[in-house]
Amino acid sequence: MPVPLRVRAGKVSLFYPTPTLSTRMSEVSVSPQHRSGFVNIVGNPNVGKSTLMNLLVGERVSIITSKAQTTRHRIMGIVNTPELQIVYSDTPGVLRPSYKLQESMLEFSESALGDADVLLYVTDTVETADKNEFFLNRVRGIKCPLILIINKVDLTNEEALVALVERWHKELPEAEIIPLSALNNFNVEALRRRIESLIPPSPPYFDKDALTDKPARFFVTEIIREKVLLYYQKEIPYSVEVVVETFREEVDRIHIQALIVAERESQKGIIIGHKGAALKKVGTMARRDMERFFDKRIFLELFVKVEKDWRNRDNLLRAYGYRLD
Secondary structure (H helix, E strand, O other), rough: OOEEEEEEEOOOEOOOOOOOHHHHHHHHOOOOEEEEEEEEEEEOOOOOOHHHHHHOOOOOOOOOOOOOOOOOOOEEEEEEOEEEEEEEEEEEOOOOOOOOOHHHHHHHHHHOOOEEEEEEEEEEOOOOOOHHHHHHHHHHHOOOEEEEEEEOOHHHHHHOOOOEEEEEHHHHOEEEEEOOOEEEEOOOOHHHHHHHHOOOOOOOOOOOOOOEEEEHHHHHHHHHHHHHHHHHHOOOOOOOOEEEEEEEEEOOEEEEEEEEOOOHHHHHHHHHOOOHHHHHHHHHHHHHHHHHHHEEEEEEEEEEEEEOOHHOOOOHHHHHHOOOO
């Protein structure tokens, strides 16, 4: 059974849930004024969706790098107050798929259009509205409240921003437009208040101290993959998957063995580096982040394995947690 994460006193910890969500929620006493909802974040690559998600959740749930396709899965982060539960979803950047992995990533993004109580469509001050028009057409058809977020306003001026708002109003006339800078945490609080005002009456969908729907192993893979994205160049970051083979928790430490999966033998040599130096560096960076995340000592062993053309192999993609039609 996956081990989800919860937060107590600002610390992330593991817990073992009761058998079903419905059982848990039926036993929880909540106010009839309680509100809950799903707020889904979509948009093109590199517009700042993950940075915004982490700010709204108040925890580092999504990994962040400057490279496109950093987010590959749909990742939920849960915010709780006594009278409110907001389930945020970060999604992969929208692109036209070139291989089956990207098809799955697009499926995650498209699924977020169907179950949102509030949809956040994130753009920035650089991209144009005609980028990935096929997805924007899907956004135009949604029935829930839509907020268009223009991120990175710190990179433009007032005159250009006013013109940009006018252009986006023509593209999405039903959307409420909120300019902000996620990097500088500018106007994010105004967005947060507006989101809270749109959440419908509902009992909570998850335990009131839950942080995310993902198991602990998922965040191990994401932390390692983030370091791969940051440390290596060219095709390596996009050709790699991470698999946790062993996750053994003790009172004050966690023992982890993980595989970095590459597509070609030549990539394996680059990942390992001369006398293992590159792999050791990635492991050290990942271990430090894991210790901060889990608030425990981490013993991490990394190995490298080649699975030729894994990004187009259905059996491997399913094993790695990707959705396939």
